[in-house]
Amino acid sequence: MSTTRKPVSTGERTATNRERLVAAAAERFHTRGFEATPVEDILAATGVSRSNFYYHFADKRELARAVVERWIETYDRDIVTPSLAAEGVPVGRRLADLFQRAAQFQEPAAGRTGCPLARLVLELAHQDPAVRRRIAGYFDSLQSRIAALLGRRDNRLGPDAGRVAELAVCVLEGALLLSHVHQDPGHVRRAGKLLATLVA
Amino acid sequence: MSTTRKPVSTGERTATNRERLVAAAAERFHTRGFEATPVEDILAATGVSRSNFYYHFADKRELARAVVERWIETYDRDIVTPSLAAEGVPVGRRLADLFQRAAQFQEPAAGRTGCPLARLVLELAHQDPAVRRRIAGYFDSLQSRIAALLGRRDNRLGPDAGRVAELAVCVLEGALLLSHVHQDPGHVRRAGKLLATLVA
DNA sequence: GTCTATAGATTGATAGAC
DNA sequence: GTCTATCAATCTATAGAC
Secondary structure (H helix, E strand, O other), X not given: OOOOOXXXXXXXXXXXXXXXXHHHXXXXXXXXXXXXXXXXXXXXXXXXXXXXXXXXXXXXXXXXXXXXXXXXXXXXXXXXXXXXXXXXXXXXXXXXXXXXXXXXXXXXXXXXXXXXXXXXXXXXXXXXXXXXXXXXXXXXXXXXHHHHHHHOOOOOOOOOHHHXXXXXXXXXXXXXXHHHHOOOOHHHHHHHHHHHHHHX | OOOOOOOOOOOXXXXXXXXXXXXXXXXXXXXXXXXXXXXHHHHHHHOOOHHHHHHHOOOHHHHHHHHHHHXXXXXXXXXXXXXXXOXXXXXXXXXXXXXXXXXXXXXXXXXXXXXXXXXXXXXXXXXXXXXXXXXXXXXXXXXXXXXXXXXXXXXOOOOOHHHHHHHHHHHHHHHHHHHHHOOOOHHHHHHHHHHXXXXX
16 A cells, blocks of 8 residues: 555664654563553553554554564673673683673663563463564574583583583573562672583 | 351361362463463353452452462472482482473473463562562572582582572573473473582 | 544452342 | 352554544
8 A cells, every 4th residue: 555655764763653662662561561561551651642553563462572572682782792702701701791791681670570581481472472482592592602602612511512501591591580589680690600610 | 257257177178169269370370371361261260250259369469379379389399399308319319300390390281381480470579579579488498408408518619509509599490481482391301410410 | 654532342359149 | 158240440452534
């Protein structure tokens, strides 16, 4: 139809209504949850009208899918990549740094509830299997990156790098959850340091 | 008021309506989530009337608190205690056994979504801080029990038993989450074996 | 792309009798 | 302790105009 026109670029521009909606939803779905956050809240926070919301998204679940993509991008750009891709830094320190950054994100004052992807997958996997697979894929890629790092040096632990990387992802996700339960980001830092000691 | 009478014993009896409601809710809150499960579903599953439900529970959140208690009892009785309290078994094997039992619980065919306490705390912590503290307390006790086990022998790892126990709980919770995300209970088994290797 | 107004459905909780 | 009937609120989504 000729009524819908695409913007010239989806790249760098001032935030569109759609982007504002996704940003507001990302924060609320993380702190309060998907089901517990009415569309109304996101509308009020952004000043976008209800009907405009449904112009951009077919339904609330489509918004959730966009939120998942946003969290993957954010988490990867701000936490994972800066620590793992640090050239010239020993593997153990890179790992500890990853946990340090994750801990910073986890401040309770900001209402953080562990890993945002973990929270979303729990609420969305049942009604939208594609979301589960998407998040599984991201965790896989994270594991692979860590494995590649560990594989570069002599492994004095015996088990192969893949297994250790698998364990590292477990520790990260578990520590993020426990830091929420105990309201203490130090949990993530301590887990990261100990893990780095064990594998490096 | 003289209209409410307490049962003679709350211990061993055939399941009361209240117990049936909690059992049905525990399963559904775990597989579908708290917010996504209407009271109606629990009523239909148990055959209990709506009004009888509100005779037993002030509201849905009170039901959730009862569900949390039930999961703590179940998990502790069926998974944690049998493995950790096994006399004459080496510490490493007790830990691996704990993960083995947790993995069995995690069969995807049953719709398992990781640790039931983790799922509940995410949805309930924001509106009911007491639930978060209760679950934090249970994780603390689990950590203490593991620490006591580890403390019994020479620790060749350097860090004290408390830290290692803290890490073990992280690994357990993280592995349970990832087993849901990847739909593979083997995740929990592998994490348990590797952890046992590292600390024992 | 955006707005106002409203439909349509679900759901948590209560009233009052037995 | 349990039942039927119903209220009142909340929430997702759509209709139709500009």
